[in-house]
Amino acid sequence: MILKPHPSLKELSLDSYLFSDESMNLYEEYIQKTASYIQQFLSKRTFYQGDNLEEILANKEQAKLINIEETQTIDSALEELNDLYIKNAIAFHSPTYVAHLNCPITLPSIIAEMITTTINTAVETWDQSTSATFIEQEVIHWITNIFNLSENSDGVFTSGGTQSNFMGMLMARDNYAFKHFGINIKQHGWGSEISKFRIFCSEKAHFSIQKSAALLGMGYDAVIPVKADKRMQMDVNELVLAIEKTKQEGNIPIAVVATLGTTDYGSFDPIQTIGKVAKEHNMWLHADGAYGGCYMLTNTHKDYFKGIELVDSITIDFHKTLFQPVSCSAFLVNDKQHFQYVSYYADYLNPIEDKDPQRPNLIEKSIQTTRRFDALKVWLTLKTLGTRTIANYLEEVHSLTKAVYHNIKDQECFETVHEPALSTVVFRYKTEGITEDIIHNSINLYIKSTLYKAGKASIASTKLQGNIYLKFTLLNPKNTINNLLNIIEMIKTTGEQYKITN
Secondary structure, three states, rough: OOOOOOOOOHHHHOOOOOOOOHHHHHHHHHHHHHHHHHHHOOOOOOOOOOOHHHHHHHHHHOOOOOOOOOOOHHHHHHHHHHHHHHHHHOOOOOOOOOOOOOOOHHHHHHHHHHHHHOOOOOOOHHHOOHHHHHHHHHHHHHHHHHHHOOOEEEEEEEEEEEEEEHHHHHHHHHHHHHHHHHOOHHOOOHHHHHHHEEEEEEOOOOOOOHHHHHHOOOHHHHHEOEEEOOOOEEEEHHHHHHHHHHOOOOOEEEEEEEEEEOOOOOOEEOOOHHHHHHOOOOOOEEEEEEEOOHHOOOOOHHHOOOOHOOOOOEHHHHHHHHHOOOOOOOEEOHHHHHHOOOOOOOOOOOOHHHHHOOOOOOHHHHHOOOOOHHHHHHHHHHOOOHHHHHHHHHHHHHHHHHHHHHHHHOOEEEOOOOOOOOEEEEEOOOOOOOHHHHHHHHHHHHHHHHHOOOOOOOOOEEEEOEEEEEEOOOOOOOOOHHHHHHHHHHHHHHHHHHHHOO
């Protein structure tokens, strides 16, 4: 019997809106039309067009999906999207945006995003990803070498620092349970001893450590916050005392988290000293380098990473300090055997009998199943820009941060917290003659809210000892000290207005 050839896609097509060879002309047209709106967005010199409650409510209505039974032209849909979203989007590239850990992104990473999205590779198994697997493995190999991890180290891309920290806490728990009590949590579930497990981190550590403990069934109380010193680093003496106290209470210290760049202060915990304490007590050492990890590439911050080879696991966010689009993060382990705690072999996807070292399935290292090819962004950026360019960007934002700090630290109307170690400076405006913190708190919140709603500047805020402080987080190497000092002047002017209007 002679089989008839399959009909071509073109003969089967009902329309040309699905991405394929026959829709290439339409794809190019869509890209060109979209680019004009992106160009308008990039030409903005303010971070936001301003806050107006009537417009916010109108946009909420406009976002509703009504009358969608039939198609509409891309022109009308893009125009509607421009009014609803693009014009209102926060411009992280703006010199007046200094609020959060959002960075401008590299051109190669945008090209990589376009390729990743259009080809739509899923990297969980070899038969879906093929050579994309090698690219992710090579980026992981590169970053583990940067951190001087062992030859047996490995890693996987994740959705962000929260997921990476979760994986670190999961491995710390499961490894300790199996190693010391013979409990296989993945196979058999909980054991009574695990309710006594305790994890230590700086009081300035990211909230995802506590969140991870809760999601792992251990509870918030399983995380013991350790006092920070005046530089906002974990006080190692306090760590030792906290560990001993925990043991006296009948609980079990299993892990320490050292933060390499705290979210609020950009401070580095002393990883080498903490590492020695962790090893003395047979505890897992996890480094949360989501913010500061990429500073390992610089010459200015090498000393902060002394002892990094002692870690069991590391979190790193490329979408914070490698100038990559969200999301682009990785979780690294010093011993790849620890991935056994998250591996699973599904008959339909990655059966164990199909395991092939030449055609690996990356799902064996991930808690996600379907996963984007985010590693391509880093790979193409490194191939085109090189690590020296990235290091220069990081050193530039650190230099800008120090310049702002030294400009305001001696001004009577400002109170600074500490000298920046990264690209964050925390301070508050203080009105002359006022001693009550509650009034200073109101003034600083007023400054932040007023400048944001007017679209003049986006500044973050945080709390220290219950009081409100303002925060600059600088991740744009194209910014200038003049622009930043102009924001400082806006803060002063707005603070003075509070006295007049309140």
